[in-house]
Amino acid sequence: QVQLQESGPGLVKPSETLSLTCSVSGFSIRSGYYWGWVRQPPGKGLEWLGSIYYGGNSLDNTSLKSRVTISLDTSKNQISLKVTSVSAADTAVYYCARSDSSWYWFDSWGQGTLVTVSS
Amino acid sequence: EIVLTQSPGTLSLSPGQRATLSCRASQIVNRSYLAWYQQKPGQAPRLLIYGASGRATGIPDRFSGGGSGTDFILTISRLEPEDFAVYYCQQYGRSPTITFGQGTRLEIK
Numbered sequence: 001q002v003q004l005q006e007s008g009p010g011l012v013k014p015s016e017t018l019s020l021t022c023s024v025s026g027f028s029i030r031s032g033y034y035w036g037w038v039r040q041p042p043g044k045g046l047e048w049l050g051s052i053y054y055g056g057n058s059l060d061n062t063s064l065k066s067r068v069t070i071s072l073d074t075s076k077n078q079i080s081l082k083v084t085s086v087s088a089a090d091t092a093v094y095y096c097a098r099s100d101s102s103w104y105w106f107d108s109w110g111q112g113t114l115v116t117v118s119s
Numbered sequence: 120e121i122v123l124t125q126s127p128g129t130l131s132l133s134p135g136q137r138a139t140l141s142c143r144a145s146q147i148v149n150r151s152y153l154a155w156y157q158q159k160p161g162q163a164p165r166l167l168i169y170g171a172s173g174r175a176t177g178i179p180d181r182f183s184g185g186g187s188g189t190d191f192i193l194t195i196s197r198l199e200p201e202d203f204a205v206y207y208c209q210q211y212g213r214s215p216t217i218t219f220g221q222g223t224r225l226e227i228k
Contacts, residue, residue: 036217038164046156046164046207048217059216095163103170104211105154109163 002027004096004110012090012117018083022096022110029072030054034099035079036106037070039092047092049081051099059104086117121146121212123220131228138195140223142208147188152211155184155193158222159204167206168193195225203227 008020022035029035036051036059051059052070061068069082079096093114097106122145132138142153150171156164166175168184171191181196195202208220 038219045221046209046219048219051217061216097163100169103151103154104217105152105166105169105209106156106164107166107169107175109165112163 002098002108004098004108006094006096006110006113008113008115010114010116012086012115013119014087014117015085018081018086018090018115018117020081020094020096020113020115022079022081024077024079024098027098028074029077029079030074033101034059034104035070035072036097036099037068037079037081038095038097038106038109039090040095040112041089041092049083051104052079053101088117091115091117121148121210121218123208123210123218125206125208125220125223127223128221129224129226131226132198133228134198134200136198138193138198138202138225140193140195140206140225142186142191142193142220144189144191144210146212148191148210148212150187150191153184153186153191154209156207156209157202157204158207164207198225200227 003025034051037049067084093112095112096110098108099106124143126141153171155168158164172184205222
């Protein structure tokens with residue numbers, strides 16, 4: 001059974017880069033799914049940040065594309081997220097999630113990690 | 120960009136009643152790309168319905184999805200206490216590729 005676990009700093013200063021890692025267990029990230037990130041500001045709805053497929057294909061949220069980088073580390077079975085030039089608007093719970101490679105729904109999620117942007 | 124608008128924003132019902140949640144898209148969505156999620160406080164979303172009407176693994180049959188084109192519906196036939204949560208629809212399509220509705224809060228009346 002696939003399990004996803006996010007990790008990283010819970011506090012990031014404005015204008016700096018937010019970096020998170022998602023460790024996947026019970027499933028190889030090379031096995032034919034997209035791996036993505038979704039965030040949720042406190043008390044608000046879900047926002048998809050982007051997804052990546054083993055082999056290099058990626059899906060980008062064009063509204064955030066210039067600030068968001070998603071990559072895979074197959075040796076560690078991990079997915080990483082970087083968001084540059086953060087502001088208070090980037091404060092959110094960040095989830096990593098697995099999505100079907102044909103239909104793109106998210107069938108497995110991590111528990112989420114809260115990142116606060118504040119000086 | 121395809122915008123998903125969910126209604127109502129909040130739905131107040133009692134256990135045992137039937138719930139009908141709506142998700143309307145600003146453009147036609149291929150129903151294969153339409154999904155529904157349930158989220159409880161402090162938890163990650165959980166996939167309920169995929170391809171507009173398919174139930175995800177382990178989802179009770181009181182949950183059903185339907186619709187096509189721009190109008191999709193999630194129905195909970197007989198509400199159980201554990202069904203009170205926030206529900207989101209999600210679509211895959213044109214840039215920005217994947218979008219979520221703003222959510223419907225289902226609360227106990």
